Amino acid sequence: MCADTPDYKDTLNLPETDFPMRAGLPKREPEWLERWAKIGVYDRLREKEGREPFTLHDGPPYANGHLHIGHALNKILKDMVVRSQQMMGKDARYVPGWDCHGLPIEWKIEEQYRKKGRNKDDVPVIDFRQECRKFAEGWVDIQREEFKRLGVAGNWADPYLTMNFHAERVIAEEFMKFLMNGTLYQGSKPVMWSPVEKTALAEAEIEYHDHKSHTIWVPFKATTAPEGLEAARFVIWTTTPWTIPSNKAIAYNPKVAYGLYRVDATEEESWTSPGDLYVFADTLAADALGKSRVTEFSRVRDVTAEELAVVTCAHPFAGLDGADGFWDYDVPMIDGDHVTDDAGTGFVHTAPSHGADDYECFVKRNWMDRMTHNVGEESEFLPHVPFFAGLQVFDRKGKEGKANNAVIAKLVEAGGIIARGRVTHSYPHSWRSKAPVIFRNTPQWFAAIDKEVGDGQDQYGKTIRERALTSIDELVTWTPQTGRNRLYSMIEARPDWVLSRQRAWGVPLTCFVKKGLLPTDEGFLLRDPVVNARVAEAFEVEGADAWYADGAKARFLGNDYNADEYEQVFDILDVWFDSGSTHAFVLRDRPDGAADGIADLYLEGTDQHRGWFHSSMLQACGTKGRAPYRGVLTHGFTLDEKGNKMSKSVGNTVAPEQVIKQYGADILRLWVAQSDYTADLRIGNEILKGVADSYRRLRNTMRFMLGNLAGFSDAEKVEPADMPELERWVLHRLAELDHKVRTGYAAYDFQGVFQALFNFATVELSSFYFDVRKDALYCDGDDSLERRAARTVLDILFHRLTTWLAPVLVFTMEEVWLERFPGDESSLHLQDIPATPADWLDEPLAAKWAGIRQARRVVTAALEIQRRDKVIGASLEAAPVVHIENADVLKALKSVNFADVCITSSVSLTGDPSPAEAFRMPEVEGMGVVFEKADGAKCQRCWKILPDVGTHKHADVCGRCDTALG
Structure with missing residues (x-):
């Protein structure tokens, strides 16, 4: 610009707003909370x-x-x-x-x-x-x-x-x-019982953790058995040795194949001897005998379900000195669908006072008089139980007590064990004390469902x-x-x-x-x-x-x-x-x-x-x-950024208080809106940085609207029918979005609603509509139809975007609203989403502008190459020639100011075939762009390069700017 060229900056309608680029949410959000409480927003809505x-x-x-x-x-x-x-x-x-x-x-x-x-x-x-x-x-x-x-x-x-x-x-x-x-x-039935908290627990109060348990293989001697099975012993396997004193039956499954097995040889140290006879499920016999250090064995014969049904056994502790006949009762063999042959022995030790399946088997047979009450509220054996009185399964801190080892030792003494071990498995724990629980028969009150x-x-x-x-x-x-x-x-x-x-x-x-x-x-x-x-x-x-x-x-x-x-x-x-x-x-x-x-x-x-x-x-x-x-x-649940469960001990928790201190509550709310809540949600520093970036982009969109609505009044408004096509296209998109927002909110699809609004605000508005209309908004005269129509649309956009986004960004949208409509009683959250006229929908217009925008993408890509190669610095330095083979597309581009749409000083449109040097995009057929520099001088007000610059009343401006200057 020459020294004597006027500075036209003050003649432009540049955006005016105090709405800050930096949100400062952690500091400002409490102020809005106080304001809402003061004006009683929630109570006023009820009115x-x-x-x-x-x-x-x-x-x-x-x-x-x-x-x-x-x-x-x-x-x-x-x-x-x-x-x-x-x-x-x-x-x-x-x-x-x-x-x-x-x-x-x-x-x-x-x-x-x-x-x-x-x-x-x-x-x-x-x-x-x-x-x-x-x-x-x-x-x-x-x-x-x-x-x-x-x-x-x-x-x-x-x-x-x-x-x-x-x-x-x-x-x-x-x-x-x-x-x-x-x-x-x-x-009276077995319920999950916490020895630490001394109370029954519901399933909802239980969580499962790995727990190392004792495992024992216990043979029961037959007292009544069919011919050939009199000397056999029927082996159970359990991970709860402490329940053996309460055993009342052995369960088998008629659908499982069983066999009689003879021990032929053992290692030097074994609780079995050559000649011993045991019954196992066939699929589990080898594993069980191996655990008991049997080196050679023979399968003697099948054992049928009919034979098992008539077997009666003795308890392993029956007849022991000092037991005073406590276990001198018959242990019947009962059938149960819960018995499987994928682990153990194929037989399940049944203590109806300490297991859900065990209990149901006894209810089915009306054997409730056979229930035991051997274990107290601290998981201790009660005084009437021989040998084990006072011994606990778990102590007051949830650690293993002495009961299991005492029972195992007594089984060894009684010859009632052939193998033992340890297994780590999923085991129920109280979600409050984190201590393991037991199944325990206690009198409880129930609702019969x-x-x-x-x-x-x-x-x-x-x-x-x-x-x-x-x-x-x-x-x-x-x-x-x-x-x-x-x-x-x-x-x-x-x-x-x-x-x-x-x-x-x-x-x-x-x-x-x-x-x-x-x-x-x-x-x-x-x-x-x-x-x-x-x-x-x-x-x-x-x-x-x-x-x-x-x-x-x-x-x-x-x-x-x-x-x-x-x-x-x-x-x-x-x-x-x-x-x-x-x-x-x-x-x-x-x-x-x-x-x-x-x-x-x-x-x-x-x-x-x-x-x-x-x-x-x-x-x-x-x-x-x-x-x-x-x-x-x-x-779903919240996980860390790597998808791991949050744990204070691991140090991967994210505290809401810390997020609010660093970013503000609206960022936390935006994280929720951007996530698929139907699955587990991940959160962490990097994720929150991404959310904050989305927030900034959206904030810039709102700031642009506020700046360009300064001083807007109803007198400026243009009716939709009188608006240029570009504005009517925006109204069409608003009508589509209104439907999506309402149906999305009704279906609680916050992610879908926000994604649609975010893409609209940052892509269709900021990167297209605002980009195109900046020239008219800044440089046109106050009574220009394009400028008035654009400001009318910005006003319409403002009322919809603020109310559409208010349920998510409660603080930011209130800030946006108050920037435009200040007042002691003013609040966005007292508003409803405005009704959107159905006649804003215009599918033919939308289809036309989809073609125009596609053509714009080709021109923009062609100019980007020139900018990259330093041929031009800005798109206004270009006057491209656009070759369009499709007559309908050519007609559409000629019906609008395509130069403004492409943000170039001018554009030439032709139906001639594209020359070899033309820029093309593979995905857009029949279109090519030949780069040409704009011809003329640079308007010192709008920066377009046009032939008429310098030929008007005001120095160094184009005709449009000369008219605007008056």
């Missing part, structure tokens, strides 16, 4: 009348620690569901809640006691429960703030807690419905199982569909529900039993609605502590019953019953619940098929006859 309700029922997290990344994933997904439903016109309510009862909290208080040298059993139970309540209250407050920091909107001022008095009342009432409808019973429920709510089945399976198939939508199969198979095969726990912190089983009666006797359980009502009324006022108060039994039984004739049950309910009952005291009882007591959606991780989804289904089917939800969405 919008006439809307269809949508209720996502919150699965209660446990109130006992800081949030981990799985919590963040779950709560962010829930928030995106609620916000998207709200902005699509629903009244989307969200009541957060917490699980407050149960073992984890009780365990923490006990740990505090142990550090102080106190014994829990010496503390009055109500005092202990009050300490548990106080502990839970503290963590509820901490977690509430951590959840809010994620940008999660909801009724945080009035959440639900399972320990609230009304909740405890309703949980007790829901339990008493099982009492009254006949599905509650007391039974195959007994007809006597409540008259039989529309979906007469039993809990029938109702649940019908609900799964007929009443619930599953996202993803695989969730249906998982829960269906679990409920189809599950046993009765163990409701009782032997702990102190929770809602008690509010029932009474008649002394002197057996659980099977009529009148054993007191079923009196008046008594139940007294309990419920007391719990409403005093909470469940009322059950433990002095004189509680007489108070609740009243004058109609002699309190001395009844026992009060002090077991507490499984916490899964607590959370399974939330539909009653949240959905049914709260004004912000659901009118019919049924949620539109339950949303949790895949582990909740055996947890909350499962217990809620069973509980509701027992009390209201159907599922408490219409939809179930499940998400």
Whole structure:
């Protein structure tokens, strides 16, 4: 530019905005949270009348620690569901809640006691429960703030807690419905028992880890056997030697081939001798005999299932001195489908008090009188068991006790073992204490899921199982569909529900039993609605502590019953019953619940098929006859960047708090939106850097719109019919996207919605539409149709992109909104997604512009070569000649300002064949580009090179800029 050439920069309509390039989210997000709380956004949304309700029922997290990344994933997904439903016109309510009862909290208080040298059993139970309540209250407050920091909107001022008095009342009432409808019973069966925590555990409280167990091969001598088998011994194999003292039978499978084997020779040291006769499954004989150091053996003959059926054996400890006849009983041979010939010996040692299959075999035969009670709550042999009294399977810390080795030693002494070893295998552990559990026969309270429920709510089945399976198939939508199969198979095969726990912190089983009666006797359980009502009324006022108060039994039984004739049950309910009952005291009882007591959606991780989804289904089917939800969405677990499970000991965990401190909560939310939540999700530093890069690109798109909308008013607006084709193409894309966004949000497909919007914003807008229209926006005069139309479209884009993205980027889109619409009461989150006219759709126009954009790609690629070779510095220095063989495409390109589309100063379009030197792209047939430099001088205002520059009123500008300057 010459010294006397005017500087036209100030005459351009350059973008004006204070919206910063750098987000500063960690610092600014708390300010927006305070603002939302101050103006009461959540409550103001509830004031919008006439809307269809949508209720996502919150699965209660446990109130006992800081949030981990799985919590963040779950709560962010829930928030995106609620916000998207709200902005699509629903009244989307969200009541957060917490699980407050149960073992984890009780365990923490006990740990505090142990550090102080106190014994829990010496503390009055109500005092202990009050300490548990106080502990839970503290963590509820901490977690509430951590959840809010994620940008999660909801009724945080009035959440639900399972320990609230009304909740405890309703949980007790829901339990008493099982009492009254006949599905509650007391039974004695093996349950998974934690010797460390001294309580029964549900399947949902179990996790499996590798565990090294003893293995023993134990021969049982026949006392009654068919001819030829009198001297034979039948060998079992087990990984739980401690259960041998409780053996009551040996199981075989009639479908397995068995044989009689004779020992011919052994190593010098062996617990077998030449001539010994043993029966094994044929596929396992060689391995078992090898383990017992047999070097030579012979198969004598087949042993048939008919022969096995009449065999009776003696217990290995039968007749031992000091046993006082404890094991002097017959051990029958029984058939069982659970017996296989892929490991062991083909025979299964059967202790019905310590195994699920063993127990079912005895139930089938009505042999419940043969159950044993040999092991106590600390996994110790009880005083009546000879030789082993007081010895533990696992000690108080979950380490192996002395029981296994003592049993093995006694078997050696009795000649009742032929081999031993060790095996590492998957074994059940408590997910809280991480200690191994045992199967132990204890009196427990159960809900019968195959007994007809006597409540008259039989529309979906007469039993809990029938109702649940019908609900799964007929009443619930599953996202993803695989969730249906998982829960269906679990409920189809599950046993009765163990409701009782032997702990102190929770809602008690509010029932009474008649002394002197057996659980099977009529009148054993007191079923009196008046008594139940007294309990419920007391719990409403005093909470469940009322059950433990002095004189509680007489108070609740009243004058109609002699309190001395009844026992009060002090077991507490499984916490899964607590959370399974939330539909009653949240959905049914709260004004912000659901009118019919049924949620539109339950949303949790895949582990909740055996947890909350499962217990809620069973509980509701027992009390209201159907599922408490219409939809179930499940998400995967969080893994590190390499796909490994996160572990504090490994050091690969990602704490939400740290991500928020470094990047901000919106980056965490964007990570969720970009991920396929139906599978396991990976997260780590490199992944978060990629997410942050996507965020920056999107932020730049929003900044461009804000800058070019400065001063925009309704007076500038152009009707769609009067807009240039390029703007109408953008409107067409908006109509398509509006459909995709709404259907995607309705299907909870956040990844699909975000990907579509991200590609649109960064590719179709930033890299195409904005790129093309910068010239008109910056350089055209204020009344230019192209500039006014472009600004009108930017305004339309603004309202849609902000509301479409608001459920994901709650903070950033609020920032964008307030940059344009400041005000004390202003908030994007009070808006709905705008309706998009259907007549914006224009498929012929879209097809035409698809061809134009394809042609543009060829020109851009051709110019890029010239730029790379330093022939030109910018595309405005070019005036390419474009050869198009297709007449329709040529016509389309001539109907628009193709030079502006290509961001060149000019362009020549011809139908002549492409010369040999023309640039071509293989994927675009019939098109070639010949590079030519633009002819003329450079306009000092718009930088186009045109022949007319310098021929107008204003120096060194083109005609368009001269007009704009006036």
